[in-house]
Amino acid sequence: MSRHNTSDLIEAYLKKILEDSEMIEIRRTEMADLFNCVPSQINYVINTRFTIQRGYVVESKRGGGGYIRIEKIKISDNHRFLEQVDQLFDDTIDEKNAFAIIQKLYEEDILTKTEGNLILAALAKNTLGRFKNEDEIRAGMLHAVLERLSYEDRK
Incomplete structure (x- = not known):
């Protein structure tokens, strides 16, 4: 058991x-x-x-x-969902929370596995860790991804 x-x-x-x-x-x-x-x-x-x-x-x-x-959340309304996700963080986000967001986007078929893995690689600590403002750079990149997904017709 x-x-x-x-x-x-x-x-x-x-x-x-x-x-x-x-x-x-x-x-x-x-x-x-x-x-x-x-x-x-x-x-x-x-x-x-x-x-x-x-x-x-x-x-x-x-x-x-x-x-x-x-x-x-009614995921069929991707635009609203993506806007809500975008409002979860301001100028900084750590790797763990950024990865959780990308995982959810994949689970909801907003991102393909390949797209998700590429974004994870770009947001990873081993990619951004050499910058002293790593969490700020990650947040800026993730905001840009969410905005692009929000206004792009993906189907």
Whole structure:
């Protein structure tokens, strides 16, 4: 039997619900009770595994009637999706987050495997690491790629 940590179980549970629905609303404390964990663990899972890079928009409202809403991005609207991804970072982005964005673009058939690998090579630390402003250069390059994809008819 494989062992899964609580974060994996929470993620799998939420993704299973999202298979049948484009959007869900949850209450953090109810989820914490369900998984016998602290509410901050629910936050951790949502903040790290339900990101725009992975195809989700998260909205939360605090307070007594508070909720966390997780919505799958409708990838058919590539222009909107690419604009949202572009707004995720400003003047800098590290290699890990840039790679996550390129991976999501590939998963959603916005980039081919070859295109994705070429962009990964250009954004890699071993390509840009010799520059003191590596994260700024990477951000500029990724912004340019996203803008080009956003306005180019790719089908």
